[in-house]
Amino acid sequence: MFDRAQWFLAGMSLALSVQLSQPVAAAVPVGKTVQTAQTNSNEAAKKVFEEAEKLYQQGTADSKKSAIVKLEEALKLYREAGDRSGEAVTLTSIGLVYSQLGEKQKALEYYSQSLPLSRATGDRGGEALTLTSIGLVYSELGEKQKALEYYSQSLPLSRATGDRRVEAATLSNIGSVYSDLGEKQKALEYYSQSLPLRRATGDRGGEAVTLNNIGGVYYQLGEQQKALEYYSQSLP
Template sequence: MKATLGQKIRELRIRKGLTQSDLSAGLVTPSMISQIESDKANPSHSLLSSIAEKLDTPIEYFLTDTETQMEKVSVYRIARALMANKDYEKAVPMLLDLEENPSPHVSSIDVAYDIAECHMNVGEFAKATERFESVLDSAMARNDVGISLLVLNQLGEISFQEKNYPIAIHYWKKAHEMIKKGQTAELYLHAKIVKNLGSVYYKLGEYGEALTYYREADGLLDGSNQFKQIGDIYLQLGFTYREMGEFEKAAEYSQYALSIFESLNHMKLTIDVKAKYGIVSGETGNLEEASRVLATCMEDYREIGCLYEIGQLHSDLARLLIQDKQYEQALKHCEDALTYFAEENSDRAHVYRMNGQIEQARGNLEQAIDSLKRAVVVYQDQQSFGELVKSYSILGDIYKEKGDFKEAMECLENMNAAMEENLRERKIVI
């Protein structure tokens, strides 16, 4: 069996009589070296190069077979990004390939779960059910409660969508009973399972049962910051009381729901202001303060369900890090940002363009060209001529750097055409 990257580093370190502290000195923390050696973390190319130098070993020794594994990690991240973008049909072949050719750095049960989720989201319920049940068997055998509860909830969702309410109740009650028996569950998922039980009984016209579960879900979230979920529960309570003819209570809970949703809008405005402060801090040179403030804003947005805004902040942080030439961190924020933006969204094109700038700075010109071309496609579709001008300018510079002057000239011509369209759009050219 081939040694992993971590095993190779550990073996050489011990052979040279170095401690983890010795190897980490001037590079990273000893705990990071420990994580790398146990294959829980993957070093960047620059860090791996420094480690190789300290161990007096060519970096190629470590890259043997490691590149393949890193490629698989990259493929998994791309597949997950496609799923976040609701492009499930494109994600499935990539996930199936990972399933057939597993990697120690990618959880096989996570891949199987993601394949099932893709089938579910494109309406292939039979395939999804079969897959989820297989994942459930594996999770139960491993005593993985977290995955088991997630799968049971999804199986209930499928049955609910198929209007097979008794089966939906079966799955959700099974999950509910596991939690009641002492199995730990993440609060949001716990409350969602209970709320789902309320919803299915509401559909069946059993309003007393529905109320019981809605109230339980409300009690679980009492004092939490899951405001959107609480608002949804209050709205469902309003519907249920209305069906029962208790119109005063229906109005009361509907008003609670309205107040929460209005408060969420006010909270978002507060976070927006804080985020602007963070961006300004970064633009004036205080990148540490900017990173701290924007990370806090991301968590705040997550709590109120504003996921698109999280993507925007990842994009803003990437831009600030590029200006500071922190390319590795910038690239990570670009990857994170893409998981929040739809394919046709211009924000996605901005991220592609930043990816191109990062790869250009790192000397990866082919990757830079590929990213810029992706940005150009989106900007052309949206007729964002101003952004096209900037993109063609960067792309032309990359082609010149590569020595491909024919393509560089074509970019210049496209840039001039986009500039004319931009001026015409702004009524500067008649």
């Protein structure tokens, strides 16, 4: 029901965009050596982060574990550089991988470290992603009300930042929680809000997930023909 794999890729995309937008500090006479060391650490962190992304994309459990090792290395370098934005997105990315590996409590540990950093740096997009990721973990742990609390915090942030991809995924995940709680009409309301955003952002994988989820709700409501309509849209 949830498009888990997209979360790490979304995190990676977010992290890279944040990192690449970081200005390289101009050399100045006072503190030049320290500044140069920080810049070098930042550049090294970016490279290690990219290596982690490549490992993750291999898709195996072993490659994901190796990606975590690389991400931990990037995390250390970002801390040495004093780059709190890079630190925050790396912490979220580590949490995302642990979540995929089934280590939910470990994932929550990393998310809980990332969240205050995103808030401190004013990175509302990163905050929204982390909040939704936390919500997803709680949903998978069966704590549906707690999941809704985090999703409801994420949604206005993703809307405020114009991040329609995160907004769409959050809406779809809220729909899935309501479906699990037996509130099928509410589930359909959220899925129907998510679907046009999926399409607008060209997220065909997410669109397929949401169409399939809508089909599942109609199936459970006994509306078999309607279910087939949505499944047939999802399949291609």
